[in-house]
Amino acid sequence: MLIGQVIDTNSAWIGQQMSLLGIRLEARLAVGDDEQEIRNGLQFLRTGADIIFLTGGLGPTRDDITKKTLCGYFGGKLIENEAVKQDVTGFFERVKRPLLESNLQQAMVPDCCEVIRNPWGTAPAMWFEQEGKIFVSMPGVPFEMKNLMTERVIPRIRERFQTGVILHRTLLTAGIGESFLAEKLRPFEDQLPEGFKLAYLPNLSQVRLRLSATGPEGKRLQVQMDEQVQYLESLIREDIFGYEEDTLEKVIGTLLNERGETLSLAESCTGGNIARRITSIPGSSAYFPGSVVSYSYEMKKELLQVKDATLEQFGAVSEETVKEMSAGCRVRFHSDYSIAVSGIAGPGGGTTDKPVGTVWIAVRTPDKVYTRLFHFSRNRQQNIEMTTIAALNLLRKILLGTVI
């Protein structure tokens, strides 16, 4: 993975899983597809860690050298494994693809490891032990690795290790900057007990707050954590939209589902990104009849009944236009709520009056319309993402009644 064209999401996920077990991630290391580099990396990591996870390099192509390298490193040889051979054959029958010779190579495994069968793909995982250290090699395909970890590897790790506890709680905020949060949270940080730590993880208009606590196993730490979280919440209640793996779209979906109400969208500068997020939630069809991306003037008029005069007088990026878009959208989709956005995502299209990043958002409810103006001044992708977050967060606050 070293050239940098592939983003490593695996190690982040593994770290998260380990931290839930109270196992501290000591380091993450990436090295090239080179036998010597892999060996050097193993030597470095085993000095500081008890468990070393390896992902990738187990595929059927020639640049996949991890299996051979590990086999040599632990002094074994490759032998055919009948169970894995059946798994591979079965996998290709199931996905109705022809089995290639190179795929059968995946049934050759080192005789110095415990093979962990992989029903989600073709390359099995391998569990090596040496001098009290554990090495687990898994395929790099995230879907396969995550299933192998959850179903096969983590249960074994749990059996083997009894550690102290690390607790984590993540609170998710939107629409407030890191420095402002830090100001509001100063009294909280000033009183944090020994062993507690607060981390700010900012990403565009969202900041994840991760509170960690280390200590001996038992109920006391959990109680302390609950108290600390309650205090933290009391300082920034309206900025928090969720916890842990929540997303704005998930929170909104839950709110709409509870009420049996529906939402439609009229997107201009976000180009379908809000719809994509809303529909990423399983079951969203219950509250989302659909949406329009009205990129052109014509479509704003034809599909959303925006008036010619409005576009001419105020332009597409204006409070008046998003108001009319939201009205047309709500009628078109027979929905309870609608969101309309129009802005200049860039890099072109900016003017002195309305520079790149200027965005108008309207949220319409059965009896009211709310509008907001934003100046994001970022690049195209970031302007789109920040608009999406701002729109979803405004709807969320309206649904909760915290915006009047």
Place this chain on the structure above:
Amino acid sequence: MLIGQVIDTNSAWIGQQMSLLGIRLEARLAVGDDEQEIRNGLQFLRTGADIIFLTGGLGPTRDDITKKTLCGYFGGKLIENEAVKQDVTGFFERVKRPLLESNLQQAMVPDCCEVIRNPWGTAPAMWFEQEGKIFVSMPGVPFEMKNLMTERVIPRIRERFQTGVILHRTLLTAGIGESFLAEKLRPFEDQLPEGFKLAYLPNLSQVRLRLSATGPEGKRLQVQMDEQVQYLESLIREDIFGYEEDTLEKVIGTLLNERGETLSLAESCTGGNIARRITSIPGSSAYFPGSVVSYSYEMKKELLQVKDATLEQFGAVSEETVKEMSAGCRVRFHSDYSIAVSGIAGPGGGTTDKPVGTVWIAVRTPDKVYTRLFHFSRNRQQNIEMTTIAALNLLRKILLGTVI
């Protein structure tokens, strides 16, 4: 970044930039926000590398300890830097946000480094040298880091190092699996000259092929690379949709722009994801009037004129329905081409006849309609992504005339 809730995209990007300079990435290491761990990491990395890049930990909050740690590691002390102070003050004036005391702390910099001013944010970068090794510390916000690297750091690196050359060429394929590509490319791999290497980087329905060559600087390696790329292309011409940073949506945008033709979309199971990708391209408004996400039966009928009888007889996920959706969409948006997709993204909604992952795609041109059936059988997010790629790739092939 160690708990694993933040995905590290920075190191991947830096690796890519260095490889373009012919500087080989030796390793990537992530350690926790802990002074001793940072020091240990620096000690390990400096034994194998000439340049060490550090990102993150320079923010205004208390968990940001990189600056203090580096200052101590290199034996300096923090002093106020007047230029940085002005930068920080100016930045907050520009974004119209109040300046907090914590932000002014960013003007305190180690006296043992060269400060690299940061007009894109508030924390400056720092360039340390010790025993012939270079250490560059930058903010972790990707936008700031990338600008600092491109405008300030890379020019300095170029001045200092004269290395051998590593060439990379990336060919992008869609719609063909890794094993099938490997079969087609066997004769190519069998003849690869010394110093050349081919890597397969699969991601859902796309595989990036990265061909690398190392050798002395000069024209010969470049010529050899060109020959190898030509041979590779000749074996899989129709599978290649682009090169390097190309995307399907970029390639399609270029084709539509050249012809002055337009595209509209009627998305069901992809929920706006195709529109998002089309509109991620600056200037896409020239060929994209807009699109519809028709999630409900009603909207398929009202917005796209799909017949009641069609939905009743064949269901929403059927060849007949996507044909009618594509026809209604083309008329609705007055476009030359239209794409319509309907499928079962999952996890719910599957039946024996049409299991989760069943997807119908239609692409309509001024005089013909093309339909395709897919069985992706993945999770929701992957089914959506694979449908998006398949739809865009089908349109691309139709535009190029390689599908009849």
